[in-house]
Amino acid sequence: MKVSYYPGCTLKTKARNFETSALAVAEKLGIELIELSRWNCCGTVFSLTDDDLIHHVAPIRNLIRVQEMNKNGLVENDHRLVTLCSMCYNTLKRANIRVKEKPDDLKKINDFMYLEEDYKGNVEVIHFLELIKDIGFEKIKENVTNPFKGLKIAPYYGCMLLRPKEVGIDDPEEPVIQEELIFALGAEVIDNPYKKVCCGSYQTIRDKQVVSNLAYDILTHAQNAGAEAISLSCPLCAFNLDSRQKEIKEKHSDFTRIPVFYFTQLMAIGFGLNEDYYGFDLNYVNPEPLLKEKNLIGRNNAK
Amino acid sequence: MPNKEETSSDKKLDSKEIMDRIAEASRQVVSGVEDEEVENWVTIYIMGRAYEVPADLTILTAMEYAGYKFVRGVGCRQGFCGACSTVYRKKGEYKLQTGMACQTRVEDEMYLVQIPFVPAEKPSYDLTEHEYDVNVLFEYYPELARCVSCNTCTKACPQDLEVMDYVQAAIKGDFKGLAEESFDCIQCGLCAIRCPSEIVQYNIAQLGRRLYGRYDSPEPEHLKKRLEEIEEGKFDKEMKEITKLSREELERMYAERKREED
Numbered sequence: 419m420k421v422s423y424y425p426g427c428t429l430k431t432k433a434r435n436f437e438t439s440a441l442a443v444a445e446k447l448g449i450e451l452i453e454l455s456r457w458n459c460c461g462t463v464f465s466l467t468d469d470d471l472i473h474h475v476a477p478i479r480n481l482i483r484v485q486e487m488n489k490n491g492l493v494e495n496d497h498r499l500v501t502l503c504s505m506c507y508n509t510l511k512r513a514n515i516r517v518k519e520k521p522d523d524l525k526k527i528n529d530f531m532y533l534e535e536d537y538k539g540n541v542e543v544i545h546f547l548e549l550i551k552d553i554g555f556e557k558i559k560e561n562v563t564n565p566f567k568g569l570k571i572a573p574y575y576g577c578m579l580l581r582p583k584e585v586g587i588d589d590p591e592e593p594v595i596q597e598e599l600i601f602a603l604g605a606e607v608i609d610n611p612y613k614k615v616c617c618g619s620y621q622t623i624r625d626k627q628v629v630s631n632l633a634y635d636i637l638t639h640a641q642n643a644g645a646e647a648i649s650l651s652c653p654l655c656a657f658n659l660d661s662r663q664k665e666i667k668e669k670h671s672d673f674t675r676i677p678v679f680y681f682t683q684l685m686a687i688g689f690g691l692n693e694d695y696y697g698f699d700l701n702y703v704n705p706e707p708l709l710k711e712k713n714l715i716g717r718n719n720a721k
Numbered sequence: 722m723p724n725k726e727e728t729s730s731d732k733k734l735d736s737k738e739i740m741d742r743i744a745e746a747s748r749q750v751v752s753g754v755e756d757e758e759v760e761n762w763v764t765i766y767i768m769g770r771a772y773e774v775p776a777d778l779t780i781l782t783a784m785e786y787a788g789y790k791f792v793r794g795v796g797c798r799q800g801f802c803g804a805c806s807t808v809y810r811k812k813g814e815y816k817l818q819t820g821m822a823c824q825t826r827v828e829d830e831m832y833l834v835q836i837p838f839v840p841a842e843k844p845s846y847d848l849t850e851h852e853y854d855v856n857v858l859f860e861y862y863p864e865l866a867r868c869v870s871c872n873t874c875t876k877a878c879p880q881d882l883e884v885m886d887y888v889q890a891a892i893k894g895d896f897k898g899l900a901e902e903s904f905d906c907i908q909c910g911l912c913a914i915r916c917p918s919e920i921v922q923y924n925i926a927q928l929g930r931r932l933y934g935r936y937d938s939p940e941p942e943h944l945k946k947r948l949e950e951i952e953e954g955k956f957d958k959e960m961k962e963i964t965k966l967s968r969e970e971l972e973r974m975y976a977e978r979k980r981e982e983d
């Protein structure tokens with residue numbers, strides 16, 4: 419199956435490990451993620467201002483690229499656009515909904531982008547987790563050759579995958595999609611209410627302390643419930659929950675560091691894919707000691 | 722166009738003389754034809770004032786015809802140096818257009834203004850002190866992150882570059898894409914003047930190309946080889962002989978040279 423794929427800027431820089439692991443597991447599942455040609459920044463944040471149309475130009479331009487992918491035969495009559503970064507997912511999906519609901523806005527944006535073909539409103543923005551759910555967790559199970567044998571993993575969603583409700587990939591209060599995935603990989607799911615709490619997002623630039631306090635709550639709640647690792651899907655959440663453990667440790671000397679994974683890294687491990695795809699060099703807390711202890715890495719490399 | 726005699730002179734010229742000669746050669750277009758011989762005339766507005774000028778002039782030569790003398794805002798007269806940026810609007814049109822004055826033909830009812838200088842941020846940096854990383858671009862040009870993908874820069878580019886695409890390549894840390902897409906930039910600055918996010922596209926691209934050149938471009942094998950040959954003195958003898966030839970002999974040699982295939 420070939421489907422259009424939107425990486426986003428961070429997956430090409432600080433979160434390359436998210437992309438390499440995702441592309442590898444997708445291939446294993448028979449999904450060819452075809453990178454959009456000439457994609458631009460998603461717009462990063464969905465603008466809520468009523469007349470601020472210029473900030474919707476970036477996401478809509480990307481949706482036009484999906485139309486072009488179909489026209490050029492790079493995908494076959496498939497108007498889905500798969501995203502990985504939760505933030506890109508949220509921005510692209512909300513902009514798409516907005517122009518579908520407000521044809522006048524769409525007309526203005528199309529007129530402004532007169533060098534592009536018009537966006538016809540027929541693209542569907544989805545998250546890779548949704549695609550996995552469509553394929554079925556049974557299929558995931560079938561591909562697991564290196565089961566996690568009860569490693570205790572806490573899923574973390576943050577905001578962008580769940581809120582607002584119209585764009586949530588799952589129930590905004592009781593999401594289970596990551597739980598099902600983690601379970602299918604043979605790990606033990608550690609549930610806790612902090613999985614939906616905001617990580618502090620961009621405040622991380624303005625005020626590290628605000629974010630490291632939030633991250634401390636999120637991580638210690640998971641740890642108190644028994645978690646040995648965190649699973650997530652957003653490079654910014656990853657930065658806040660992973661790299662900010664440095665600041666947490668400075669403030670709370672009794673804090674024990676906990677590895678933070680992109681869910682696709684977990685899948686790559688579970689599928690027993692070549693360790694080159696894991697990209698742990700970009701993880702702040704090195705997950706290798708834990709994985710070695712559980713005998714999940716360092717075995718003979720499969721494909 | 723300058724004639725053959727002028728270009729193949731063996732007398733050493735300093736750069737001012739060269740520029741004067743080029744200017745002189747272009748000026749003939751204005752001064753070599755008598756007004757009575759000009760068939761078609763157009764009206765242009767230079768900073769709001771109307772002038773009747775021959776229709777086959779470029780904006781640059783038309784302005785000279787109208788009596789303007791360029792001290793700044795002109796250089797090569799060949800579309801390479803990027804000095805002669807122009808912004809104009811045609812009567813009755815809402816679109817603001819851009820072009821190089823030396824490369825754009827005047828049109829009737831054109832309202833013109835020259836942009837001889839673009840007040841753009843241009844920090845100095847030492848390439849050897851930086852890692853090959855996207856953060857270097859953001860360090861010197863943090864406004865890069867403000868791009869809203871409006872594509873206004875692309876529309877302004879007189880070189881028809883996909884400016885927005887190379888800005889996006891910069892954001893993604895795709896140095897190769899940035900270097901290749903921006904390669905034909907003449908640094909006129911029109912993109913930066915039009916950008917609603919106040920990005921200095923052309924200077925960012927220059928930094929990107931420098932980093933790419935330093936850290937990531939394959940060293941051209943043929944160049945390395947040729948430099949070695951020069952150092953070993955492979956061409957010394959030939960060079961010595963050539964410098965002794967007369968101008969006529971040199972011209973003949975040039976005309977009869979074996980050309981590389983295109």
Ligand code: FES
Nearest residue numbers: 796797798803823
């Ligand atoms: S004078 Fe150099 S580009 Fe026009």
